[in-house]
Amino acid sequence: MTLPKFLLLGDSLTQTSFEGWGATLANRYQRRADILNRGCSGYNTRWYLLYADSHGIFEEQPADRITLVTIFFGANDAALKDLDGKHVPLTEYENNLKTLVQKTKSAYPKAKILLIAPPPVHREQRLIFQKQRYGDKATGIPERTSEHTQLYAKACVEVAQQLNLPCLDLFSGMVESSTDFGSYLSDGLHFNQKGHEFVGQRVLQAIDQHFPELAVQPDPITGQPNNSGSTCKGLPSSGPYHEEINPEGYEEAFEKQNC
Amino acid sequence: MTLPKFLLLGDSLTQTSFEGWGATLANRYQRRADILNRGCSGYNTRWYLLYADSHGIFEEQPADRITLVTIFFGANDAALKDLDGKHVPLTEYENNLKTLVQKTKSAYPKAKILLIAPPPVHREQRLIFQKQRYGDKATGIPERTSEHTQLYAKACVEVAQQLNLPCLDLFSGMVESSTDFGSYLSDGLHFNQKGHEFVGQRVLQAIDQHFPELAVQPDPITGQPNNSGSTCKGLPSSGPYHEEINPEGYEEAFEKQNC
Numbered sequence: 001m002t003l004p005k006f007l008l009l010g011d012s013l014t015q016t017s018f019e020g021w022g023a024t025l026a027n028r029y030q031r032r033a034d035i036l037n038r039g040c041s042g043y044n045t046r047w048y049l050l051y052a053d054s055h056g057i058f059e060e061q062p063a064d065r066i067t068l069v070t071i072f073f074g075a076n077d078a079a080l081k082d083l084d085g086k087h088v089p090l091t092e093y094e095n096n097l098k099t100l101v102q103k104t105k106s107a108y109p110k111a112k113i114l115l116i117a118p119p120p121v122h123r124e125q126r127l128i129f130q131k132q133r134y135g136d137k138a139t140g141i142p143e144r145t146s147e148h149t150q151l152y153a154k155a156c157v158e159v160a161q162q163l164n165l166p167c168l169d170l171f172s173g174m175v176e177s178s179t180d181f182g183s184y185l186s187d188g189l190h191f192n193q194k195g196h197e198f199v200g201q202r203v204l205q206a207i208d209q210h211f212p213e214l215a216v217q218p219d220p221i222t223g224q225p226n227n228s229g230s231t232c233k234g235l236p237s238s239g240p241y242h243e244e245i246n247p248e249g250y251e252e253a254f255e256k257q258n259c
Numbered sequence: 260m261t262l263p264k265f266l267l268l269g270d271s272l273t274q275t276s277f278e279g280w281g282a283t284l285a286n287r288y289q290r291r292a293d294i295l296n297r298g299c300s301g302y303n304t305r306w307y308l309l310y311a312d313s314h315g316i317f318e319e320q321p322a323d324r325i326t327l328v329t330i331f332f333g334a335n336d337a338a339l340k341d342l343d344g345k346h347v348p349l350t351e352y353e354n355n356l357k358t359l360v361q362k363t364k365s366a367y368p369k370a371k372i373l374l375i376a377p378p379p380v381h382r383e384q385r386l387i388f389q390k391q392r393y394g395d396k397a398t399g400i401p402e403r404t405s406e407h408t409q410l411y412a413k414a415c416v417e418v419a420q421q422l423n424l425p426c427l428d429l430f431s432g433m434v435e436s437s438t439d440f441g442s443y444l445s446d447g448l449h450f451n452q453k454g455h456e457f458v459g460q461r462v463l464q465a466i467d468q469h470f471p472e473l474a475v476q477p478d479p480i481t482g483q484p485n486n487s488g489s490t491c492k493g494l495p496s497s498g499p500y501h502e503e504i505n506p507e508g509y510e511e512a513f514e515k516q517n518c
Contacts, residue, residue, distance in 0.1 A: 002315070002319040002320075003295075015289050015290060015485065016286070016289065016483075018282050018285040018286035018289060019282075019286055022282075022285070023277050023278075023281075023282035023285065023286075026277040026281070026282065026285070026294075026296070027275070027277035027278055027282075030274050030275065030277060030296060030298075031274060031296075031298075031299065034293065034295050034296070035285075036262075036293050037285070037289060037290075037293070038497075039289075039290075040290065040497075040498050040501070041485070041486060041500075041501060042500070042501025042502070042504075043498075043501060046509065047501070047504055047509055047513075050509065050510060050513040051498045051513060053513075054498075054513045054514070055497055055498055056261070060261040061261075076501075085505075085506030085507075086501070086506070224275075226274065226300070227300060238297075238299075238314060239299050239302075239310045239313075239314055241300075241301070242299070242300060242301025242302060242306070242335075242345070243301070245301075245306055246344075247344030247345070248344075250305065250306055250309065251309060254306075254309040254310060254312075254313045255313070
């Protein structure tokens with residue numbers, strides 16, 4: 001028996017997720033699911049589709065072992081056309097998202113799918129980052145703007161609506177939850193610790209809301225996500241809890257659980 | 260193609276590792292390896308052997324896909340005989356560790372193996388935890404002592420020496436690195452944030468030292484563990500770096516990487 005898997009598809013905001021939100025997810029699903037991080041920094045949806053095909057992202061697991069897939073793109077697609085080669089036109093971004101969903105459904109028919117729309121871009125932080133990275137060669141013109149990224153975030157939300165899938169809209173979420181969404185970002189684009197905590201909580205909330213069978217109810221006394229006081233309807237814990245093991249006849253608990 | 264996997268075998272100190280040290284590991288190996296956490300809270304080596312057999316821990320992956328296995332037990336084996344049913348005699352603990360190593364080698368012959376010896380136990384914190392959890396029913400007698408756990412830690416180190424394997428001795432490491440090793444623990448047994456950071460750094464150091472082919476050299480400028488400035492001899496990054504993708508002929512980079 002192998003544990004069910006969650007598959008995280010995305011760009012750097014996914015690749016670096018074990019700094020924060022991916023770890024939050026892995027911790028919540030301890031003994032219930034493995035988190036396979038398939039984020040690729042700097043990728044747009046166009047490149048990711050080629051990556052997925054050439055690296056077997058939709059073939060790597062048995063069809064029934066992927067339980068949840070997050071599809072989280074837009075930060076690079078929304079780079080400005082004349083300033084950054086990562087740019088992908090809005091219509092192609094929408095179509096690419098649909099293709100990613102279709103490929104997910106085809107490969108992993110049992111998987112729940114959560115679309116995640118990109119967060120806002122913070123102009124001033126981005127310019128400071130440019131200066132730090134490129135010094136005098138910094139153009140002083142941001143290669144992304146929040147206004148342009150917002151179009152992609154809205155498009156992601158609309159694609160989700162068209163496909164009847166849930167969408168975690170980080171753009172709106174971050175803008176609406178703070179007077180300064182820059183407080184969630186380190187360089188105007190990537191999450192800092194506060195941002196990771198925000199995303200982690202929002203991803204868990206989205207799972208709880210849209211996929212209640214995957215919702216973990218932590219132990220009400222200890223808050224632990226996986227002990228004998230925790231539950232998750234759709235994802236059983238692997239192995240008996242230690243309280244269920246009688247030290248005098250410990251084999252019995254494992255014989256019962258053998259599956 | 261699937262990413263290589265690291266397999267973490269252990270008790271609660273492993274099960275809860277995505278609170279800290281497991282996430283540190285997952286973050287360091289982003290795009291190079293998946294971390295499969297197979298820790299089970301409250302388990303001793305005796306129970307874990309039954310768990311591993313009944314749940315196919317040594318059969319779940321293709322033989323050549325497991326790159327690193329951590330074997331981290333002792334915290335429960337070292338519980339005191341007359342006070343806690345988790346107790347396992349010292350000699351059996353040693354033999355069980357050897358069996359776990361043998362099963363790992365047999366199932367995953369290419370895997371590097373890192374033994375991890377249990378951390379010290381903090382008496383006063385443990386008694387406070389007892390009182391919080393059990394109130395008036397708390398016995399006031401700790402079910403583990405640091406002196407007794409130290410025997411198991413030493414035994415783990417000796418087993419590693421006998422088998423010519425590296426061992427990360429957290430007992431000595433924590434005792435020697437601070438005038439108060441309790442500063443690493445939350446309840447006298449489990450890691451707090453500082454403890455998780457300590458363990459995360461020590462695990463990475465142990466990998467770098469003993470398995471240099473698995474050592475990741477982060478980008479010297481950004482500190483990022485996986486970008487075009489990072490290297491890891493034995494574990495290539497999955498997919499081309501975005502700087503290697505020419506937006507005008509992006510297919511080429513993926514054709515090259517197709518493996």
